[in-house]
Amino acid sequence: MANIQLYVASCVLLLSLSWRTSEALPVPAPSPGTGGQCADFYKMLLLNISNALDSIYLTDGIQSEKIEMRSTGDTVLACAPTLTQNLGCVTQRNSSFSESECLKNIKMDLLYYHEEIASYLGGPLKNGPEEIRLLSPIVEITKNLTENCFPQLDVENLPSKASKDDKKWGNDSYSNRLEMNKMMKGFHIRAITINRAIGYISSGDHRK
Numbered sequence: 001m002a003n004i005q006l007y008v009a010s011c012v013l014l015l016s017l018s019w020r021t022s023e024a025l026p027v028p029a030p031s032p033g034t035g036g037q038c039a040d041f042y043k044m045l046l047l048n049i050s051n052a053l054d055s056i057y058l059t060d061g062i063q064s065e066k067i068e069m070r071s072t073g074d075t076v077l078a079c080a081p082t083l084t085q086n087l088g089c090v091t092q093r094n095s096s097f098s099e100s101e102c103l104k105n106i107k108m109d110l111l112y113y114h115e116e117i118a119s120y121l122g123g124p125l126k127n128g129p130e131e132i133r134l135l136s137p138i139v140e141i142t143k144n145l146t147e148n149c150f151p152q153l154d155v156e157n158l159p160s161k162a163s164k165d166d167k168k169w170g171n172d173s174y175s176n177r178l179e180m181n182k183m184m185k186g187f188h189i190r191a192i193t194i195n196r197a198i199g200y201i202s203s204g205d206h207r208k
C-alpha cells in the first residue's frame, strides 16, 4: 500500500517537473480566472496548506506518512501540458492541452476539498480553535476560487459536489484528524499541480 502511494506521489512529482517554468517569459493577457486576485489566491492556498501541515495541531500524535490523493477527476492528466517524453509512469497523452478540461478538473478538486474540510471542522476536534484557525482560511479560499475564478466554465456541466453521503468524518477526533492529515498531504501535492497548471495556462504557452 505504502509503495503504491509513494509510486503515485513520485509520478505526480515527475509530471510536475515536466512543466516548463514560465517565470522568465513575457506574460500575455492571462486567460479569464487565472490572473490577478485569482492567481494570488492559488498561491495563498498552497501557503495555507503548507502552514497547516507544518503545524503541530494537525500532526500531533500522528505517525502515519500516508498520503491520500483524491482520485476521482483527472487533474494531473487533464492539466499536463502535451507530453513529449514518456515518463515511465504515465500513459503518454497524445491529445493537445485543453484549458477547459483542466480548469474543470481543478474546480472539481476545489469543490471537493472545500466540502470535506468544512465538514471536518463541523465534527469533534482535538485542537479546536487552532484547527479552525489553520483550516478555515482554506475553506474560505477554496470557496472564493470556485465562486469567482471560473467565469468561462459552464457550471451546469460539472458533476455535483463531494457527495453528501460520503461518511468520512465520524465521532472520533483522532481518526478524523488522521484522515484529514492524509487528505491535506494529498491536497498539498494537488495544490502544487494546480499552481503549475494555472501558471502554464496564464503563460499562454498552450495557445501558441
Ligand SMILES: *[C@@H]1O[C@H](CO)[C@@H](O)[C@H](O)[C@H]1NC(C)=O
Pocket: 044, 047, 048, 051, 052, 133, 134, 135, 137
Ligand atoms: C494564509 O496565507 C496568507 C498569505 O500568505 C497569510 O497571510 C495567512 O497568514 C495564512 N493563514 C494561515 C492560517 O496560514
Ligand SMILES: *[C@@H]1O[C@H](CO)[C@@H](O)[C@H](O)[C@H]1NC(C)=O
Pocket: 094, 095
Ligand atoms: C491517440 O492515441 C490513440 C491510441 O493510441 C489513437 O487511437 C488516436 O488516434 C490518437 N489520437 C491522435 C489525435 O493522435
Ligand SMILES: *[C@@H]1O[C@H](CO)[C@@H](O)[C@H](O)[C@H]1NC(C)=O
Pocket: 140, 141, 144, 148
Ligand atoms: C473572498 O471574496 C470576497 C468578495 O469576493 C472578499 O470580500 C473576501 O475578502 C475574500 N476572502 C478571502 C479569504 O480572500
Ligand SMILES: *[C@@H]1O[C@H](CO)[C@@H](O)[C@H](O)[C@H]1NC(C)=O
Pocket: 170, 171
Ligand atoms: C456519533 O454521535 C452522535 C451524537 O452524539 C450519535 O447520535 C451517533 O450515533 C454517533 N455515531 C457513531 C458512529 O458513534
